[in-house]
Each structure stands twice: as C-alpha cells, then as structure tokens.
Amino acid sequence: MREAPVSREGSGSGAAVQPGRQEHFPLSSLRSDVLDASGHTTQHRELGETSWFAVDAGGRRTERAAWQFTGLPSYAGELEGRVAFAWRAMDAFYEEDERILGHAADAYHRIDIRDTSRTLEVRSGDKAIARTTRPLVLYESGFAPRWYVPREDIQEKELTPVEGQTFCPYKGLASYYDIGEAKKAAWSYREAYTEVGRVDDLVSFEPDKVEVYLDGERLHLEPGQQVVPHGVDRGLGTDEALSH
Template identity: 70%
Template sequence: MGLAWQQGPLATAAIGRFLVPVELPERMLFAEPLRRRMRVRFADSWIADSEDVVLLHEPGRYPVAYFPVADVVADVLKAEDRTTQHKDLGATTWFTVSAGDTSKARSAWQHTELPDYASELKGRVAFAWRAMDAFYEEDERIVGHAADAYHRIDIRQTSRHLVVRDGDQVVADSSRPLVLYESGFAPRWYVPREDVDESVLTPVEGQTFCPYKGLCSYYDVGDAHRAVWSYENAWTEVQRISGMVSFEADKVDVELDGRRLRLEPGQGVVSHGVDRDLTVEELSG
C-alpha cells in the first residue's frame, strides 16, 4: 500500500476521508521530488542516472518515477509513431528504448501536452519497470516498483493469545505472536513455527513477492488452499518475521484472545499488472 494504491488516502478505495467542507475530485494525482538518486539499467548499460526524479502517485497504480530527459543517455530514446491519451495528463508520446544491439518498444513515455497544473512532469520521461533490466537507488536494486515513501511497516511483539483451527484441528496455539502493521492493511499475525502443528501444512507450488517483505511461500491446510504463508527469508527491514507463519482469516478459523478474526477491508492483496510479473530467480538474484 502507499499513498494512492490499495486503500491509501488518494486511492479510489480509501478507507479514510479528508475532513474538508467541499467535495474533492474523484481522482487526485500527487507528484513530489523523490530526493534519492535513481538509476536505470538496460542491456548492461546505465541509461539514466538522476538525483532529480519526480515520483507520480496515481490512483490505483504503484508510484512511477519520472526522469529529466537531460539525465537520460543520448540516443537511448527513439520516438514512436504512437500517442495515447492520459485521462488527467493529456497526450502521451511513447518511445522505444535502445542500447547496443537491444531495443524494446513501448518501454518509455512522456506526457507532451501537460495541463498547467501538472508542470512538475514537463520535460520528464518514465520507463516501463519490467521493460528495463533493473532500477537502483544508489547501488541497491529496487524490485517490483519505485519505493513508496508512504508505505510503512511496523512489527510489534505481543503476548496476546492466538489460536488457529481447521475444523476441530488446532493448527497453531501461541501467546507470543508478532503483529505486523502495514500501511492501509488490517493487522497480520505471525506465529513462531514452534507453536504451529506443521504436520498439517502442505507446501504448494508458486510464490509471490512483496516489494517490502520479499518472497512469500504458501501452504494448504486440509481443504483450505493457500491458507498459510511465510516469508522464509524476509528482507532485512522485516527480518523479524522470517520463517514465521501467518493465516488467512477467511480460510481457517483464527481467534485472537477468544475473538474470531474476520477478513477486513484491505486484508486481501490484489496483484497489479506487470509490476508483479517477476521470476523467483530474478527476485533472488
């Protein structure tokens, strides 16, 4: 979740509201300086390198990084005979990105007839995330999409009593779970494996990824498909949940201090186009 994705304040499914006396527009875009050096790698070459990136937050999309054209290597962008219309930002020109012997069509774009209120994006170009080899902040690769400064994760230790059942079968019983609070999502409860009956967990094929937590593995419990998940090697920032397991409250019975948990708004995660089309090898590399 971030400022404009999932249930953030600028998202179309926001769970909060602005306390203002006038009705706000249905869609609000937000642009701000990233204030981080960002680089783009393509065909084994650095094709863009800038400390003047602007991040655009658009409802229903992950944030998009816009680079000054002056910070893109000369001759990398080849204008195409293709123009589309953005509902808020006007005419959009598309580019083929070329470096060495490698080219990818429709892999960069520029809004060429911006309204006056969107002048921050003038003279800037954005690159399709999956069309590039990689994006970096300084020397560290950023996976999935541009990092959203408004996305926050807090992890807290608790002594609350968490019990998970599949019918009459107790799957987990713990008084030392971790609770993970993630911007815009209902709390997620993670249980140490020592407090889980792993004999009832059946590993399933297929992993997903979170740009903020890493690779996620799944398990079935009885007939409940992918009812359990675990970040077996969570990324550094959330290392505390590594190897722990969490449970889908709409697939198995999860009780917290005797109270049955239910699927809450924001609890489900919706994949978002090609931003999530990554291979396990790429994420692990």
C-alpha cells in the same frame, strides 16, 4: 535493457499510473540516441497527453518503453521535460548499486510490526493448529492487519509445504502451506527482508481458509487482505527475486 543509459537525477512526482514510486528523468540526463519518438500518444486522465518512445540501447529496440507527459496541467509542471521508463520494458532498474525488484518502493508505503500479548488461536475443524500469547501483528499501508505466530507455538505436523512462492517487494519471498484440505491456508517469509526481519520464519494464517481466533473472537477476511497484482509492475513473480 538496463537503466545504464539514464542517470538517476531527482525523482519527479509519481504519476498515477504507477502504484510504487515512478522516476521521471530529465531529458538532459539521457543519451541522445536512446529515445525514438513513436508518434503514438495516449491521454492520461489527470496529466494530459502522453507521448511514447521506443528505446534503443544495448543493440536492442523496445517499442513503447518510455513516455513523456506533453500536455501537463500547471500543477504538475515539475514533470516538464522529463521521461519515465516502463518497468516491464526494462531488463533491470537500479538505485545506486542495488537492483530494485518488483517495483520501486513507494515513499508513502509503511510497514509497522508490533508485539502483543493477545491470544491467537488457529483451528481446522476439530484440530488445534496453533495457540500463542505472543503473536506479532504486521500493519501495512493499504492492507488489513496480519498476525504472525512463532513456529514453537504451532503444530507443524499439520502444515504441509506446497510448491510455489510469491514475491513481495517489501517483505521478500513467501512460502505456503496446506492445512488438511485447505489449500495455501498459511504462509511464511522464511528469509524475510532485513526491514521486516521480526516476522522472519513466523507463520500467518488465512482467516477465510481456517478458523483464526483473536482473544476468542473469530477473524474474517477483511477488505484489503487479498493482494491484487499491479498491472504496471515489472511483475511480482519469483523468477527475478530468486535469481538475485
């Protein structure tokens, strides 16, 4: 189902069930024949009783595709009379004329990319994979810093492209490389989104799979460097992104 049956009127506060931004639409903005109360309720630990709806649109019916917080505490009163739609139950979401992939952007999610003259070296056993004095460091909310290396400073013959990509709603599609026996030890956004275009086609390396040294000090995998998929996202696979 597309988002056509609803209009995008003022977002309410994001519910704790959604890591990105979750839109809550006024009931007055919905077509009267879209929602069908299922009688199913759950209890949100912060926002109280939640009532679920089936959605009828486009000749299809999808169960538990929308919900409304019906037992709101006083501090969340701005969500009163509003309904949210489950990302995975919809065929697509749009903001204005643009389709949103993965999940809606979190207004508090930030990415900053900085130049640096620090020396970054990458080794695999006795092989030098990369050495640069002009890496870029990418700081992203909730993640440890990631270091990106220009291809001119990499021994590309040591990188073996592998099948399969992953999708980031903020950066785009990531392609991966094996380095010797180290599987998916490096990755690159070969067509990075415009917002993070500075790392376009640069390569970053996994410090737990190859040796990465910053100014002579070896880096190690830090908390926040492993991506855990969010259970309520539309899905961070590549199919939706590749088709658009």
